[in-house]
Ligand SMILES: Nc1ncnc2c1ncn2[C@@H]1O[C@H](COP(=O)(O)OP(=O)(O)OP(=O)(O)O)[C@@H](O)[C@H]1O
């Protein structure tokens with residue numbers, strides 16, 4: 001048996017990326033007595049505000065990555081777009097980086113990710129690599145279709161829906177693949193945790209509802225309103241995905257539920273996920289604490305749902321210094337918890353914060369979330 005003695009701080013954790021995910025990871029790590037260093041190009045980043053230390057530097061800067069990894073017992077990340085070549089080198093030198101740089105390299109390239117899943121018979125939408133972007137190729141595949149950049153996409157960027165030949169003028173020019181347009185009934189997500197011992201835990205299946213204007217997730221409903229059968233199927237597929245990739249950490253598995261009741265994998269995020277923010281208030285162990293446990297070789301916590309919940313993202317509606325309207329009004333809603341990430345400037349659709357509403361009645365939680373969406377605003381003040 002492993003020796004069960006720790007000293008304070010328990011361990012030193014490095015986080016590449018100082019956004020909201022890094023911030024919430026840091027808060028949980030600090031709660032448990034870890035030392036945290038964050039790497040982010042923006043001084044005073046959301047995670048940097050709560051960490052022990054921030055290194056200011058780029059995610060592709062080999063020297064800065066080395067500096068972070070050198071002073072950390074284990075290094076993780078809150079973002080996918082980072083220098084995996086440098087991380088592989090550092091791992092070869094004996095540093096602990098989790099999830100592994102090799103896994104990250106597969107996930108970074110959405111086509112490689114799809115191929116890794118299909119090889120293991122995980123159901124995904126029909127897809128094909130774009131070799132030659134001529135209209136005949138797209139036509140042969142069949143409209144409507146979704147074209148995705150292999151690399152660099154996030155929050156709906158790098159994804160276009162092409163409904164017909166005329167839409168081809170919007171086609172992505174970078175390396176890409178195309179995928180059948182899934183006329184889904186719902187988008188679902190499952191957070192899966194897997195630790196260094198290979199122990200896995202699955203959170204409840206949730207529904208993700210998207211803002212159509214920006215193709216960005218804005219409402220999460222926990223638990224999803226689906227049959228027991230679909231729930232079991234979604235959880236099994238999600239756990240399989242993480243096992244196939246030999247993942248260690250917390251993963252967000254995004255799924256489509258088709259109108260025929262089939263579950264397909266859309267994509268996997270190798271980190272805590274927006275669809276799991278509700279776990280902070282609604283589950284025994286939140287996804288951020290779970291991630292820290294998973295990567296530092298500790299036993300996983302319970303993923304039990306304590307109460308139904310609805311989460312909405314607070315998206316910026318202007319540019320400049322954030323101006324927060326109707327905070328008092330929403331804070332008087334029973335069961336509401338408010339998170340502001342601490343970004344010093346806002347932009348349209350930038351994720352500035354979120355609220356979670358817990359309520360023993362799920363429909364009432366959703367109604368309250370809709371009310372927040374209508375009243376609360378984060379606008380921008382320029383100058
Ligand atoms: N094959 C598809 N059929 C129908 N809709 C799709 C398809 N692929 C993607 N979408 C829609 O576009 C959204 C964004 O796609 P995807 O998750 O691949 O991109 P992303 O930029 O990585 O997103 P995010 O960072 O928000 O997770 C999906 O959540 C879904 O609403």
Ligand SMILES: [Mg+2]
Pocket residue numbers: 254266267
């Ligand atoms: Mg996605």
